[in-house]
Amino acid sequence: MIKNVQIKAYQMGLVFKNRNLIEVLKEGNHYIFGNKSVGIYETRSRFEAGEDLPILLKNETLKNLLEIVEVKDGEIILMYENGSLKDVLNVGKHAFWKETVDREFRKIEITNVEIPEEISKTELENVKLKGFVRKFVVPLHYKGLLLVEGKLTQILESGLYSFWNNDTSVEVKIIDPNYEIRSQFGSHENVHVILKNESLRELLTMVEVKDGEIMLMYENGTLKDVLNVGQYAFWMGIADREFQKMDLTKVEITEEIPNTILENARLRHYVRKFIVPNQYKGLLIIDGKLINTLEAGSYSFWNNEVSIEVRMVDTRMQQMEIAGQELLTKDKAMLRINFYVGFQVQSIEKALMENKEYDKQLYILMQLALREFVGALTLDELLLKKDSVGKEILEHLGDKAKDLGVTAFDAGIRDVILTGEMKEIMNQVLIAEKKAQANSIMRREETASTRSLLNTAKLMEENEVLWKLKEMEYMEKIAEKIGDITVSGNSNIVSQLKEIFTK
Numbered sequence: 001m002i003k004n005v006q007i008k009a010y011q012m013g014l015v016f017k018n019r020n021l022i023e024v025l026k027e028g029n030h031y032i033f034g035n036k037s038v039g040i041y042e043t044r045s046r047f048e049a050g051e052d053l054p055i056l057l058k059n060e061t062l063k064n065l066l067e068i069v070e071v072k073d074g075e076i077i078l079m080y081e082n083g084s085l086k087d088v089l090n091v092g093k094h095a096f097w098k099e100t101v102d103r104e105f106r107k108i109e110i111t112n113v114e115i116p117e118e119i120s121k122t123e124l125e126n127v128k129l130k131g132f133v134r135k136f137v138v139p140l141h142y143k144g145l146l147l148v149e150g151k152l153t154q155i156l157e158s159g160l161y162s163f164w165n166n167d168t169s170v171e172v173k174i175i176d177p178n179y180e181i182r183s184q185f186g187s188h189e190n191v192h193v194i195l196k197n198e199s200l201r202e203l204l205t206m207v208e209v210k211d212g213e214i215m216l217m218y219e220n221g222t223l224k225d226v227l228n229v230g231q232y233a234f235w236m237g238i239a240d241r242e243f244q245k246m247d248l249t250k251v252e253i254t255e256e257i258p259n260t261i262l263e264n265a266r267l268r269h270y271v272r273k274f275i276v277p278n279q280y281k282g283l284l285i286i287d288g289k290l291i292n293t294l295e296a297g298s299y300s301f302w303n304n305e306v307s308i309e310v311r312m313v314d315t316r317m318q319q320m321e322i323a324g325q326e327l328l329t330k331d332k333a334m335l336r337i338n339f340y341v342g343f344q345v346q347s348i349e350k351a352l353m354e355n356k357e358y359d360k361q362l363y364i365l366m367q368l369a370l371r372e373f374v375g376a377l378t379l380d381e382l383l384l385k386k387d388s389v390g391k392e393i394l395e396h397l398g399d400k401a402k403d404l405g406v407t408a409f410d411a412g413i414r415d416v417i418l419t420g421e422m423k424e425i426m427n428q429v430l431i432a433e434k435k436a437q438a439n440s441i442m443r444r445e446e447t448a449s450t451r452s453l454l455n456t457a458k459l460m461e462e463n464e465v466l467w468k469l470k471e472m473e474y475m476e477k478i479a480e481k482i483g484d485i486t487v488s489g490n491s492n493i494v495s496q497l498k499e500i501f502t503k
Contacts, residue, residue, distance in 0.1 A: 012040070079096075135162050209245075251286055280313065283311045313351055
């Protein structure tokens with residue numbers, strides 16, 4: 001059996017008999033006799049022999065025609081054809097035909113993380129190399145910390161970074177330099193080790209806040225944050241930062257902090273604020289001890305475990321009503337009296353510290369004084385002295401009000417209310433008094449009228465003309481009441497009328 005086999009340019013033929021390589025055919029026309037097989041291979045491509053390659057390489061002719069490339073563990077080989085990356089060779093033996101294509105092989109150690117600079121970015125983007133590369137992007141205006149096996153090895157600016165994809169742990173921690181660094185690591189266990197890196201520390205401002213302290217952080221003159229106990233790291237050169245330490249173990253705020261800062265929402269939790277209103281005074285009590293007297297205004301203290309209390313009192317003139325007091329007079333008359341007293345707190349220390357509920361004590365003092373005073377007077381005496389009761393009660397009160405820290409300056413009875421029975425009796429007395437007054441007035445008027453008539457009669461007796469005038473006055477009054485006059489008789493009518501009105 002004869003086979004005609006034609007080997008073209010850039011081809012090689014391998015003749016096998018019983019799967020054993022017996023001959024290598026180059027370009028040309030060849031006749032194969034007997035039970036043999038021929039494999040034709042492109043010399044511009046890799047010699048693909050798979051697992052049979054070691055056996056085939058025992059043939060010296062074939063071996064001399066091939067270039068053998070061996071890739072060991074932890075390596076890859078970049079194969080370039082005519083200056084361009086053609087393939088990436090993994091671990092194993094690879095065979096290529098010699099002198100057909102301008103090939104170049106570059107061995108790369110991928111056990112390291114860093115990628116050599118001679119490998120261009122376009123090569124790293126090659127689809128055959130992508131699987132061996134891991135990429136990280138540091139966004140614009142951010143920083144990146146390259147952590148290899150948890151250890152900081154490099155500080156990255158914004159950009160694209162590539163590293164070999166091997167068994168080594170590689171992480172790029174993206175950091176916003178506008179914010180504190182530790183908070184951006186979350187629960188990273190090695191953050192304290194990372195921050196000890198000398199190269200990194202030179203770029204950071206380290207701040208430590210101890211127990212009993214807080215730190216106010218200002219950026220460009222404005223309060224940005226309040227730092228609690230712990231260590232903090234801030235990137236330098238990003239913002240104009242200032243730090244102000246506050247001692248929270250004290251009660252009073254001795255540091256120079258404007259009120260606008262104390263009112264800031266970030267700081268409000270650390271501050272206790274008390275407001276003493278206008279016309280009030282307050283006592284500052286710390287851990288149960290009186291420290292100071294506070295005038296009207298706003299007062300701030302650190303919010304710590306120390307007990308702070310501000311007790312306040314109104315220092316204006318005030319009026320107290322002692323209403324509905326049912327009292328017995330000396331003559332057993334039951335009354336209900338509404339009383340008032342005006343007072344003013346003079347000593348806030350006495351009122352609040354030496355007395356409990358000074359206003360209730362003043363109420364009881366005035367109540368007892370009123371009861372004692374009313375019980376010593378009859379009803380009539382009380383009613384007569386009603387306007388002076390307040391003054392006498394204040395004199396009776398004496399220094400008792402001063403002991404309460406107050407001065408009582410005015411007092412008086414507002415209303416005296418009689419019970420039903422007493423009211424009826426008093427009404428009867430009043431009616432009797434009014435009747436007696438009316439009778440007395442009537443008697444005085446009658447006496448005056450009689451005296452006037454007597455004087456008139458004496459004058460008329462002594463003067464005839466006055467008598468005549470008086471007579472005419474009465475006749476005029478009578479005539480005013482006469483509607484018609486009837487005259488009887490036939491003659492001398494004028495003479496009759498004349499006789500009526502003349503003597």
